[in-house]
Amino acid sequence: MKSIACYNMKGGVGKTSSAVNFAYLSAQNGLRTIIWDLDPQGAATFHLGMDPLQAAKLKKLVKDKKLIKTLIEPTSYENLSVIPAGFEYRNMDLVMDDSKKSRKKLKKIVTSFEDDYDVFLFDCPPSISNLSDTIFSTVEFILMPVVPAIMPQQSFITVKEYLDSMDDATAELIPFFNMVDRRKSGHRKIMWDNRKTFPHIFCENYIPARADIEKMGMQRAPLHVFASKSDAARAYSFLWKELMDRTGIEAGGK
Ligand SMILES: Nc1ncnc2c1ncn2[C@@H]1O[C@H](COP(=O)(O)OP(=O)(O)OP(=O)(O)O)[C@@H](O)[C@H]1O
Numbered sequence: 110m111k112s113i114a115c116y117n118m119k120g121g122v123g124k125t126s127s128a129v130n131f132a133y134l135s136a137q138n139g140l141r142t143i144i145w146d147l148d149p150q151g152a153a154t155f156h157l158g159m160d161p162l163q164a165a166k167l168k169k170l171v172k173d174k175k176l177i178k179t180l181i182e183p184t185s186y187e188n189l190s191v192i193p194a195g196f197e198y199r200n201m202d203l204v205m206d207d208s209k210k211s212r213k214k215l216k217k218i219v220t221s222f223e224d225d226y227d228v229f230l231f232d233c234p235p236s237i238s239n240l241s242d243t244i245f246s247t248v249e250f251i252l253m254p255v256v257p258a259i260m261p262q263q264s265f266i267t268v269k270e271y272l273d274s275m276d277d278a279t280a281e282l283i284p285f286f287n288m289v290d291r292r293k294s295g296h297r298k299i300m301w302d303n304r305k306t307f308p309h310i311f312c313e314n315y316i317p318a319r320a321d322i323e324k325m326g327m328q329r330a331p332l333h334v335f336a337s338k339s340d341a342a343r344a345y346s347f348l349w350k351e352l353m354d355r356t357g358i359e360a361g362g363k
């Protein structure tokens with residue numbers, strides 16, 4: 110099983126859209142896929158047409174890995190399950206107080222899914238906190254959407270430097286560009302500069318800025334479900350294929 114977080118400390122950069130689309134594509138590849146919506150906003154839960162958790166007892170939940178399994182819901186898509194968001198997750202950061210203990214707990218939870226799933230995805234809230242520290246030392250890969258503009262670029266560098274400085278971060282950072290507008294010289298320049306400064310880190314494939322992606326909210330569905338022929342869907346398919354190669358995920362299981 111591969112454990113992956115869609116993460117950026119910056120808000121509104123495409124973490125949720127990407128997590129939902131990657132989860133869907135993974136499931137379509139025949140991989141048993143689960144997405145844990147860690148954001149109290151519950152956008153991934155919403156986009157998958159599901160309801161948020163009612164008053165999940167967060168402390169108990171994090172302590173007891175058996176309890177978390179009772180929260181798994183199948184989606185209407187084959188091979189794709191979700192652990193829905195709950196508003197209580199706003200306190201997740203407080204629950205993840207003692208870092209070493211929290212890390213152990215989350216790792217145990219993720220490990221307990223090994224036999225039943227091939228891909229475990231987290232949709233993370235936008236912050237840098239105890240929770241993100243715990244995620245960094247739990248998952249194998251961090252998929253990070255980066256908008257090719259000055260401030261989002263700064264966030265990428267901040268997170269990268271922070272990850273490099275952490276002793277116990279296990280995750281490999283895999284950034285990719287999102288909301289790209291090739292007509293903008295600034296976008297082209299930032300993409301070029303990053304690829305030169307961080308060779309082999311950024312994905313070759315990127316996601317263009319497209320209204321079809323925004324429609325996911327209205328459709329409450331992954332992009333491929335309602336716009337499979339769009340160039341945004343094609344871009345996601347190419348990017349997912351590249352990510353499978355980089356993370357060692359093989360279609361059809363394990
Ligand atoms: N490539 C894209 N082209 C156009 N719109 C996009 C693209 N990617 C994401 N969006 C839109 O941008 C908004 C933010 O996207 P999303 O919710 O995925 O970001 P996020 O990083 O998860 O946000 P948050 O930090 O609030 O959790 C949404 O309205 C989404 O539809």
Ligand SMILES: [Mg+2]
Binds near residue numbers: 124125126148233234
């Ligand atoms: Mg989000």
